[in-house]
Amino acid sequence: MGIMGYLRDRMGTILAVFIGFALLAFVAGEVIKSGSSIFRDSSSEIGEVNGSTISYKEFSERLDLSTRQFQQQSGQAISPQITTYLQESTWGQFLTDKLLSKEVEKLGITVGDAERQNMISGTTPDQQIMRQFTDQQTGQFSRERLNQFLTYIQSPQADTAQLKQWGTFLTELIKDKKRQKYMALVSNGLYVNSLDAQDDYNGKNKLANFKYTVLDYASIPDNKVTLTDDDYSAYYNDHKPEFKNKQELRSFDYVSFNAAPSKEDTLAIKTQADKLAADFKASTNDSLFVQINSVNKAPLIFQKKGQLDPKLDSVMFSAEKGFVYGPYLSNGFYKISKLLAVKVGPDSVQARHILIDPSKEGGLDKALAKADSLKKLLAGGKTFAELAKDFSTDRSSGEKGGDLGTFGRNTMIPAFDDAVFDGKAGEIKVLTTQFGVHLIEIQKQIGASKVVKIATVDKQLEPSQKTQNEVYNKSQAFLGGLTKDNFAEQAKKAGLTVKKAEDITGTSASLPGLDNARAFVKWAFKAEKGDFSEEVFPIGDQYVVGSLTEIKPVGYLSLDAVKKQIEPAVRNIVKGKMLAEKLAAATSGANNIDQVATKAGSKVVPVQNIVLANPVIPGSGPEYKLIGTIFGSKPNVLSKPVAGTAGVYVFTLESFINPATLTNAVREKQTLGQTLTQRADGQVLDALKDKANVKDNRAKFL
Template sequence: MATLQTIRSKGPLLVIVIGLALFAFIAGDAWKILQPHQGKQDVGEVNGETLSAQDYQKMVDELSEVIKLTNGLNSLNEDQLSNVKDQVWQSYVNNKLIAAEAEKLGLTVTDAELQAIIDQGTHPMLMQTPFRNPQTGAFDKDMLKKFLVDYANLNNSQMPAQYVEYYQTLGNFWKFIEKSLRQSTLAEKYQNLIMRSLISNPVAAEDAFKGRTEQSDMLLAAVPYSSIADSTVQVSDDEIRKLYDTRKEQFKQLAETRNIRYIDVRVVPSDADRQAVLKEVTDYSNQLVNTSDDFATFVRSTGSVVNYADVPVNKTVLPQDVTARLDSVAINEVYGPYYNQADDSYNAFKIIAKTTAPDSIQFRQIQVYANTEDATKTLADSIFTALKGGADFAELAQKYGQTGEANWISAASWEGAELDAENAKYINALISQPVNELASLNLGQATVILQVMNKKAMKDKYKVAVVKLPVEFSKETYNDAYNKFSQFVAQNTTLEDLKKNAEESGYTLIPRTDFSSDEHYVGGVHSTREALKWVFAAKVGEVSPLYECGDNDHLMVVSVEKINPKGYRDINSVADMLRAEIRRDKKAEKIMAQMNGFNSLDQVKGMTDAVSDSVKHVTFSAPAYIAVTRASEPVIGAVAEKTAAGKLSAPIKGNAGVYMIQVYNKDKSAEEFNAKTEESNLTNMAARYASQCIYDLRTKAEVVDQRYLFF
């Protein structure tokens, strides 16, 4: 099982490396019951090719299994699952777009190419598999081949179910790697083709080098645009229309969005609720004093959010508020009740034991299982006796369909986890078993013959029973909040009503512009899918029903204020932005006219509200940050590069004001020009442009995303 732990430890990097190829590997869960919207069964389409809700759910389930396996998780929370849904959709769209382009160009990934990648063994995905040499850490194709042979000859009837599941999981994991390698290699081919069309040359290399290494030190004076009142600069509707027509392509949106307003009421505990939780924890702390065994059952009965497992753990696994108090508490002493502000909880705990235990254990085992309990015991006794008599452990294990190999297991894999009695018994045996001695453990209907080979990193560890109860609102508190808000919603059935009466009733009406259907949550509140579906079915001015949402602690009502259809944004929605740009340009024209004929910075400094500064090490390739105007000004670097030392520039229209600069020093870095290095840098920049092509493909494609109707 150490191999699975290896996969888990490398999980985050693996998920990042896979990139465009985030697709399935496990045979997937059964199709979950959908709630079709108006008879539709498609969650979206790419250039006319539809994706059914069933297939999308299968992809989501498959990637969920990948992430749970590689990160050692039993389940995913709502936020994690939302991320999975988005990753699956993005990967599906990207791979469809790339596959279509690759087909036009005749790009493919052959089996021979895939095998060559595996044989070479340096691809990042291969480096994160468990098939790696223990000494070098490098991918070992021979280990992979051996596994594939064993997997192909897997005999389910002769191997314990635990090992069958292990081999099947690892086999499916490798299928996932193969599929991902093929998809990512095709994407790399396409991007490399684009990248190779962007050719660097010695002239561009020299310009890039100069732009990066030639520096200018300068004095500057400026008049900020803020020195002119907006009210004094008039902007006509015709001017806005003209600029809109010029910039129209920038205002194209690929999907419909909506402007909404909503009220989000979070239900919080009352003072009476807090007192009730304190009384409850006080009672439990008194009971904890007299509890001397079966702490797992007791802690479970309290509803504590901290599980108890009858194994010693590092203090770092315990809640921080408990860890901070451990050294001041004796064995079998109860501490509490006390309040912890960090998680708004009342607490009590009892230290049951303190011991020294390893953080890493190397062991090997043979799992014995027969048709009956008596047969299992007889067979286990026979194997145990043979091992005691000097029989070879590995040979006996292989006789019963197991490897008998020694594996390392880390305490991190069980500490903090919820363990049943059988698992706790197994872990305690690993911890307490002397090195090289044999033990026979009865676990359920099977028997495990166990031998600990080595132990490392001995540390102080604790058994602590923790009662931690967060302060939560009572049913009465929730009902009071619900009844009050429900009455408000019933009395305010239009958006205008909400605007007029929300504040007076103690509620805040929150605006949100450009809300899109792929955001999963309304107002960032969990479990608002029904509200999201309502938003994209409602008409302007309508008010939704009251929604109970969040983690059963939010109440919400939503209204649609405006619909922004797919296509070009209407001029009114961007008029303020355009007006500000035109006003800025007019201010620049006015200031530059006043500077006309100036031949010194002192003349600029003499202007009303002028500011001045000195800036060093300005290059063409990096925007200059001007502290006195608090703005990044790329144009300053461009003008400085062309201005000779001792010369004064013409007025410069910047982002925050109009500038004049005087360069007093030109310098070069000590770096020497190397044409090949610079051309390589330009090629790497081209690679970034090649990545941009995926976005361009998506912009031009017909992509329909209606996942919100189902998920």
Template structure:
């Protein structure tokens, strides 16, 4: 029955089982930015994968199932906006990867037979998720006959039964995971590393060199000394188009109008708090009055002197013994007033132990807790009773001992009881976990502490202030239709322009936390150069604590970036290359006729630098940074020879190897190098395979129309 209860608890949630190499989890999110042009798609589609439509209803149903799962696993009644966004993204990635990989499995003829699936569900190779479901909680062993009986009951249950749906989903996920495992094995078997490759890597790693070198930075040649023609830029672009692939994006310019409290709002808030002080001073129940009056709730904690971060407040609480009220004072954008509720002499920390009786049946649990408490008061062995009865497995092995704790470190019901108990006193305390038989075994030295009531009134903009800010935004937006109008209004109104580059599924813009409406409208607009409007055709967007006016300045299509948008970057690269050629020619002349690196350095007006233990695997060269070409050349050079100019990332180098150490490579090192290459190749293949499949499938993502 316990297993059926597990399935009942999980039955409303269809759980995805992740098995084997984590191929999808860390790859697919980056891969899904590729997709075909969004033209003539059905209004009810959120996307398309390889010609297969994904409807909004199907997508939303899977989202809801995943949301239910997250809430069930974490004991949540609702999810935050951020959690919902993450679930939507993960659900989309899951759908896309399943469609693409299933097509691959079909092409390769990968399948799972009935006998094979049975073996992974209820046979000798039972899947870990399945075995966990049917395992005895005490022994961890699985009674397979009992498991088969339970599954038979589930299969024969009426269609739509949550527990049946849960099991059928588990079967499907185990089946899918097995196919993925086979697919991963095929990929792994397709890789091969030769002995020669492994030996070369091992020998390179075993070679280190101490070097002297000079470096001429690219900055030693001015940009004006280098000529780059339009044809050279075009030729480079045509031969390197793969470098200029870009994702779909939108560019905007915008102005924010912050919705902040005015000076009048701040004064009104302070006056409200001041007016409340006399009534607060006369209140009989300080905490109740504070909780009813305050816009923020505070834990009823006891503080000792010096513990509060406000020195004036701290001094007031421990010197003023009347019902006087401190404040108002500003903290966390609120005016606060404070009054002492209670004064006590309490320890800073206590040590206690407990026996937790889980609340499966409230009446019986409370009765058992009372009986155990009575038994302990009469001299019963607390340690033995905790080991026998406590549902808290973390403490029961230690006789129920919590160890030392402060008020903040413990559940409030237990803390409230423990800190007001005498040493060795036994109490029964109720919490959300059940009934606790609690005994304080030690207390630190008591000191004077105060419990305080705090009334906080947040400073917020009034409706009058909000209306004024909105009117300012409206005045700015009047007569703006184009980007040119926007620029003119900036000057006329002395406003600060911001710019942003937007992805279609982004949720934030710099300075605007919840900007989804703006981003969606940017993607729903087909032509740049004009002001964006809300669904209600207003030019004013409200997001969080801001009003914003936005113009769409550019549309970046997915694919190869146009030449005009990358020409500046190409020009910079060609300038760098030509500078390298100029410096290399200069250094070649300096090398000619020189017998030492010092002589070359003097001719080239450069400084000789040294580096030790440079190897093929060196991440960087001391003094210059990451230079893979330089380290590769050093390993192959002979000692005491001046190198030819080496063109690197930071400049051009000339090197002399002063000494080289070549360790003898053992067969074990060669084998280790072989395994290293295999693992690197395998990781690379797994990292690249799914993005390639996604790109070839032609993924169309139109979720921005709905979310």
């Protein structure tokens, strides 16, 4: 294989895969911009981490790389939800990069020249190097390919752009190595001793048998409980770390005016679709008819049962050529489908090809002549695999002797599909497509099924201009009657339901019930609390007007900001005090749990074989405080009231069943150590992020 061809095929993959790995390796579980050009002022700062700025340009470039990777790997369209996910992911990559680079620099972690050389071309190169220079046929690292590449990249013939890419690759490789060393320092500092192992072993294996009685919080009606400012303050102060806001959040109310097609609109479009169906039935050039009349111009390909729209699947395989079905409604379109052809063909094909690039051969005629020459060489005894390795410009398949594997119908482009599925096993064909000239060998055809070729034209079901104007005028009239504090009142007068969007981030692209709501969210992050939108936002088939109700800044949220959120928990604490008094009175003078239950009007529940590591009450749920208290108790002693998750408990521990003695703690220590190590990377990053001074300006740009 020529080194230039290898570079063309692999360099992009090398960089894309490595950069993705290097940036994501330390992000647990973690793209796309919303339509506008990414090239704004390169000095604009989209964020800052501990004084180190992130420019909008570099963020956008990495976002684009993530976008391409996602699309290549998933083949999915970029929805608003994926947009938000990928923006968050890219932002997380920058945070990780900045935070770890700072720690690495602070500790003076380096990669020496000898270590660097060993990572690239030593006895055991870095895994990223080995992965990219793997022989596809053997699955093994190819030292020969690596040396060939290194010789080329250091030669005067090396392409400038490729040299730059290689330099970027090595820079990321070294940065990643430093990060690995940093994480190794943390992991190697973790130590599990024998007492830790014994505690963990007991937590998983020591059994507790007990009886309890409980008074549920739900037994006291909410309206019987009065909450004071002191109740709220006490809970807030005890749980303050839970109220640290890592990014600004905003909440707003909104109303929407439905501009979906009216009955009249639907009828008018249906009439148009009926006429289109009659014209389609009479058409003698179906391909041209689809191109002229269809909104979505699907390729005309053969499909087997199960691949069509369910409505078509039930009729087309028993119909005759020329049959027209519809109009039928599907995904917001009236559609008309025509059966163009029916035949029996293979389910899958095994084939190989040699691709010839006309631009390198001096034109299409010369490329076709070369294909004929290769075909003659095959007839003269040359093997297809041998010729593919030497002449195919599709290097990924050429290295495998042109092998394309076994593939189903519609895997390839339509022209290629037709050539291999309509031919016969053993046949050699010459085919011209947009990719060049193919010399194809059909090696094997597998299975046989009835297939149909369907042409479909569609007419979108959309509101008329009259409908849109009427609804828009209603929304404008509503907007005109708004003041700073009458949003809910005006909505009620207009018979509109006020919807809520709570704790929305500045980069959100969708809201509950509203996709593609980016412009609306951007307004909310420029507004002040109490403001209403000064314009109507068209979102899908809705016209939306909003009112900003709350701003939660970065940092510790105030008690007022979380008061509604914590109210249920505060109420349960107050109820807990009331129930604890009742159980304390029932416990007074009682000799056993049965007497307590009788006095309290509750029942006794026996529980067997509970372990500390899984503190769940059967039939109820997790009760951490209760189970923890039980494992710290003595048998046959009536407990004091314990406020748990579901209610207030009184219990009697009947017995512990101790596990077999842990004679060798080595395995237990190893298991516990591995768990700590696996959690270390994520927890280190969480700690660094928690301490970092981060400025997030994404809401201004995205």
